[in-house]
Amino acid sequence: MAEAVVTGGAFTTAAEERISVATQWQLMWWRFRKHRLALVGGIVVIIFYLVVIGADFLAYSDPHASEAQRGLLPPQFIQFFDEGRFRPHVYAIKGKRDPVTFKRVYVADPEDKIPIRFFASGFEYRFLGIIPSNVHLLGVEGTTAEESIFLLGTDTQGRDLFSRLMYGTRISLTIGLASVALSLFLGILLGGLSGFYGGAVDTVIQRIVEVLRSIPTIPLWMGLAAALPREWSIIQVYFAITIIISLIGWTELARVVRGKFLALREEDFVMAAELAGCGRMRIIFVHMVPSFLSHIIAATTLALPAMIISETSLSFLGLGLRPPAISWGVLLQQAQNIQAVAISSWLLLPVVPVVVAVLAFNFLGDGLRDAADPYGI
Amino acid sequence: MQTTLTQNRQAPLLSVRNLKTHFFTDEGLVKAVDGISFDVRPGETLGIVGESGCGKSVAARSILGIVERPGRIVEGEILLRREPQNGRAAEIDLTRLDPDGREMRYIRGGEIALVFQEPMTSFSPVHTIGNQMVEAIRLHRKVSPRAARERAIEMLRKVGISRAEHRVDEYSYQLSGGLRQRAMIATALSCDPRLLIADEPTTALDVTTQAQILDLIRSLQAQNGMAVMLITHNLGVVAEMADRVVVMYLGRVAERGTVDDIFHNPRHPYTQALLRSIPSVESTPRVKLPTITGSIPHPYNRPRGCPFHPRCPSFIPSRCDQTEPALGPVGPNQEASCLLYEGA
Amino acid sequence: MLSYIVRRLLLSVLTVWAVSMLSFAIIQLPPGDYVSAYIAQMQAMGTLLSEQEAANLRILYGLDQPVYVQYLKWVGLAVQGNFGMSMEWGRPVLDVIGDRIWLTLMVSLSAVVFTWIVALPIGIYSAIRQYSLGDYVFTFIGFIGLAVPSFMLALVLMYLGFVLLDANIGGLFSVEYADAAWSLDKLWDLMQHLPLPALILGLAGTAQMIRIMRANLLDELRKPYVVAARARGLSHTRSVLKYPVRVALNPFASTIGYLFPYIVSGSIIVSLVLSLPTVGPVLLKALIAQDMFLAGTIVLLLGVMTVIGTFVSDLLLMWIDPRIRMEGR
Numbered sequence A: 001m002a003e004a005v006v007t008g009g010a011f012t013t014a015a016e017e018r019i020s021v022a023t024q025w026q027l028m029w030w031r032f033r034k035h036r037l038a039l040v041g042g043i044v045v046i047i048f049y050l051v052v053i054g055a056d057f058l059a060y061s062d063p064h065a066s067e068a069q070r071g072l073l074p075p076q077f078i079q080f081f082d083e084g085r086f087r088p089h090v091y092a093i094k095g096k097r098d099p100v101t102f103k104r105v106y107v108a109d110p111e112d113k114i115p116i117r118f119f120a121s122g123f124e125y126r127f128l129g130i131i132p133s134n135v136h137l138l139g140v141e142g143t144t145a146e147e148s149i150f151l152l153g154t155d156t157q158g159r160d161l162f163s164r165l166m167y168g169t170r171i172s173l174t175i176g177l178a179s180v181a182l183s184l185f186l187g188i189l190l191g192g193l194s195g196f197y198g199g200a201v202d203t204v205i206q207r208i209v210e211v212l213r214s215i216p217t218i219p220l221w222m223g224l225a226a227a228l229p230r231e232w233s234i235i236q237v238y239f240a241i242t243i244i245i246s247l248i249g250w251t252e253l254a255r256v257v258r259g260k261f262l263a264l265r266e267e268d269f270v271m272a273a274e275l276a277g278c279g280r281m282r283i284i285f286v287h288m289v290p291s292f293l294s295h296i297i298a299a300t301t302l303a304l305p306a307m308i309i310s311e312t313s314l315s316f317l318g319l320g321l322r323p324p325a326i327s328w329g330v331l332l333q334q335a336q337n338i339q340a341v342a343i344s345s346w347l348l349l350p351v352v353p354v355v356v357a358v359l360a361f362n363f364l365g366d367g368l369r370d371a372a373d374p375y376g377i
Numbered sequence B: 001m002q003t004t005l006t007q008n009r010q011a012p013l014l015s016v017r018n019l020k021t022h023f024f025t026d027e028g029l030v031k032a033v034d035g036i037s038f039d040v041r042p043g044e045t046l047g048i049v050g051e052s053g054c055g056k057s058v059a060a061r062s063i064l065g066i067v068e069r070p071g072r073i074v075e076g077e078i079l080l081r082r083e084p085q086n087g088r089a090a091e092i093d094l095t096r097l098d099p100d101g102r103e104m105r106y107i108r109g110g111e112i113a114l115v116f117q118e119p120m121t122s123f124s125p126v127h128t129i130g131n132q133m134v135e136a137i138r139l140h141r142k143v144s145p146r147a148a149r150e151r152a153i154e155m156l157r158k159v160g161i162s163r164a165e166h167r168v169d170e171y172s173y174q175l176s177g178g179l180r181q182r183a184m185i186a187t188a189l190s191c192d193p194r195l196l197i198a199d200e201p202t203t204a205l206d207v208t209t210q211a212q213i214l215d216l217i218r219s220l221q222a223q224n225g226m227a228v229m230l231i232t233h234n235l236g237v238v239a240e241m242a243d244r245v246v247v248m249y250l251g252r253v254a255e256r257g258t259v260d261d262i263f264h265n266p267r268h269p270y271t272q273a274l275l276r277s278i279p280s281v282e283s284t285p286r287v288k289l290p291t292i293t294g295s296i297p298h299p300y301n302r303p304r305g306c307p308f309h310p311r312c313p314s315f316i317p318s319r320c321d322q323t324e325p326a327l328g329p330v331g332p333n334q335e336a337s338c339l340l341y342e343g344a
Numbered sequence C: 001m002l003s004y005i006v007r008r009l010l011l012s013v014l015t016v017w018a019v020s021m022l023s024f025a026i027i028q029l030p031p032g033d034y035v036s037a038y039i040a041q042m043q044a045m046g047t048l049l050s051e052q053e054a055a056n057l058r059i060l061y062g063l064d065q066p067v068y069v070q071y072l073k074w075v076g077l078a079v080q081g082n083f084g085m086s087m088e089w090g091r092p093v094l095d096v097i098g099d100r101i102w103l104t105l106m107v108s109l110s111a112v113v114f115t116w117i118v119a120l121p122i123g124i125y126s127a128i129r130q131y132s133l134g135d136y137v138f139t140f141i142g143f144i145g146l147a148v149p150s151f152m153l154a155l156v157l158m159y160l161g162f163v164l165l166d167a168n169i170g171g172l173f174s175v176e177y178a179d180a181a182w183s184l185d186k187l188w189d190l191m192q193h194l195p196l197p198a199l200i201l202g203l204a205g206t207a208q209m210i211r212i213m214r215a216n217l218l219d220e221l222r223k224p225y226v227v228a229a230r231a232r233g234l235s236h237t238r239s240v241l242k243y244p245v246r247v248a249l250n251p252f253a254s255t256i257g258y259l260f261p262y263i264v265s266g267s268i269i270v271s272l273v274l275s276l277p278t279v280g281p282v283l284l285k286a287l288i289a290q291d292m293f294l295a296g297t298i299v300l301l302l303g304v305m306t307v308i309g310t311f312v313s314d315l316l317l318m319w320i321d322p323r324i325r326m327e328g329r
Helices: A009-019 A024-033 A036-058 A161-197 A199-213 A217-226 A234-265 A268-275 A280-317 A328-333 A338-343 A351-371 B002-008 B056-064 B102-110 B129-140 B145-158 B177-189 B207-224 B235-241 B259-264 B269-276 C002-028 C034-044 C051-060 C067-079 C093-097 C100-128 C133-147 C150-165 C184-193 C195-221 C224-231 C236-242 C244-274 C279-288 C292-320 C322-326
Strands: A079-082 A085-097 A104-127 A131-140 B014-025 B028-040 B045-049 B071-081 B091-093 B112-116 B195-199 B227-232 B244-249 B252-258 B328-331 B334-336
Touching (some): A024 A351, A036 A104, A036 A131, A161 A199, A161 A328, A199 A234, A217 C002, A234 A280, A268 A280, A280 A328, A280 A351, A280 C244, A351 C133, A351 C150, B028 B071, B028 B244, B045 B235, B056 B071, B056 B195, B056 C224, B102 B129, B112 B177, B112 C224, B129 B145, B129 B177, B177 B207, B195 B207, B207 B227, B235 B259, B252 B259, C002 C067, C002 C292, C100 C133, C100 C244, C100 C279, C133 C195, C150 C195, C184 C195, C195 C244, C236 C244, C244 C279, C244 C292, C279 C292
Parallel strands (some): B045 B227
Antiparallel strands (some): A085 A104, A104 A131, B014 B071, B244 B252, B328 B334
């Protein structure tokens, strides 16, 4: 701030002296650290990806184990203390006839306590898809977790929402990553071509970007997604959705890359490198790319939320991932009927991780973007 | 020269006394201006010189009360003197005025005008020059829009802009740098200020244009009898334009005196060093110009004692790094803040 | 100025062309040609098409000819207002869409208006009072607005309306006006129902606009011409409102070109949640039922609508920024 106001060569030269020993990445880290929200965002993002890796471990119930009898059970909380001692347990769920309506209702029975065990064994899975295991963070003694723990309630088919959310996180966040990676590839390729060669190439690519950006995306996605054959497997649909999302999502990244290329081309240090006789490739990769790599990382982080929301929206409409795949959008499909939500409000819970993830990525991306310019104001 | 001498005996138009403007930044306190004092007398040209970052511009902005946050005037007085009329005080301390109040706004542009460095960006890019001039004129004079426009055109003509009646409706990006600076001066002078603060008015211009702009300021000054406070890092400009000179270093006044004294008999080691580093026709070709050793210290950790001591050739150990020198007389019209002369 | 308009116009034409290609692709994507699908549909509904009628349809759409001929025939028919038949509804596509396209436009426009009315003053306030309590509050709300996808916001608001007010807050008309003919009363009823969808659709854009406006204005406030204006004696408020706001409006106005498609896009999915009688629900149904003429036409109309909206905002931008107006003079 002061540097700017005091129009000062002196101020900046002295400031440079102080920090001249630091590398660019060190400078960025210092700047990033000052950004509290970005730090928090970064930590939340790390937690989310830990969930992605450990979804099987964190889920205590098989996400596909349905049981109509247990449909739409409200969340049950863990009781941590039993008669003043730390002995976590849940109350058993008992089905009863409502004396007035004669409907079966489920109530927790405080007399029947089911003890909770940590690192208990449950359904089988392969950790990271390789190591077979059946250890889960939570489990119960005497019965199965599927029948007794319902931290966030169950859906209409009696599947445990918490466990499903863990798996949904895995799919929603990786599909976001995959789409952003593909967008990044397209963005850097086309943005780089556009910014580096300029002229006709630039004009053509810029027009494509403008055209794509002025078409409403959701109807287009819907149209493309609806054309996916019904008989495709989850994996095929997953990749098709990734491609559909990134086909339109690359424009923003291309814009950033092109802008950086154009700005850097005019920079004195590029001119200096050219005068020093550096080859073209060396200029691009040794001089230009490092100075905007950080910007690309920031732009990618900021592009991720949009990808996540795209997947969620498509799946919510029933045009993206389809059951039995589990994603946040698929989970939210159950909340489409507002009457059902009014009675079983926990069906809205998948909104929370979407909002938290999007916020976290935004904060992180903002912090990264500021930090990417360590010499700025 | 004769007129200047008689005017010099008049009471100063503007007196800055022990002005301190500090910036409270996240990284620490920056004492951009730290206790400067000087006078500007009616009709004279006062040059303020120093390297960039020494606080010249902040001083100018402090006078107009437009220091941006986190900067603030923390101490000192800025006294403006004027003819006492209809209940107005003859002497007014600008630091006590509400910076966005009526009185201060009347003074800004009306009594003290500012022209500054960046002619490229000193006009709004989306309004015509005329629009901005008319606005300034009508803020200070009760005239019709038509009369204000006439006045704007007249001013543009006065600063040597041809086809002024067309230029008035143009946007600043349609003018060259030199024309823009002329328009800037025309705007500043459109309300007949008594003091013109020119903050590096020619720095961004090419040499030929520089000379034209300086000539323009001088001739307008002669016509209107206004005082000029010329802020620059260019000693040549000062030597050519100023009657008296204030040399600043790190937010303080190092030396002040008449232009002749400062240039022919500099007393402060900093002034001496500055003058040595000017190239001149007499310098031996292909020999490096003497430079001032070291670089300006970072304002967050200003050196103890005399701020110049780490770079000073006449540094007195355990004295200059301990005691802060005060401004004291070193000649009939000359003062310096240097321990070499204190108590001597 | 003229060259600018011509350039934007050319771009619009280009975009319409791209949209028409994409729409045609959507129609073409499902396996089998649509005449066979149409015949099957008709048969399922008990109407038998004669061989002659089927052959006529095939010729009309050029199904025996290369794809580009089919595209040209389709475009040719579309220009005349013939968008084909909706298989699901057994009626011409335009009949099915009817008022819905105008209602989509109304909803989207009101969201744009909402965005502008809210984002401008808040953005200016946040920049002038940077780091004040209000700035933090608005920044926070802005982040929430950015993070909550509009359809989720709609879901949550519907839920709250249901639980707290015991009312269905969706829809665009009260029951008595839903199927009534257009009248002033019906229009008034629509006006009363518009604010909620406008808020839901506009919130994310508003949050973005606030951030853009704030950042732009902060940049502008540091520019010398603001200091120069103040040095001329303008009051702080006036120097800010007259100059930098005007300049900061530029990037702001240029983003509405993207804002409009964004909002139209969001309106599709929000309409489903709020059960608004826009083209959204029809599009979804058509896609699920593979009623491709209907779906393709809706995508085409939405595209054309946004192109027009973008063009209008370009003209607006030209009016704000003299640098564009002067171009090519």
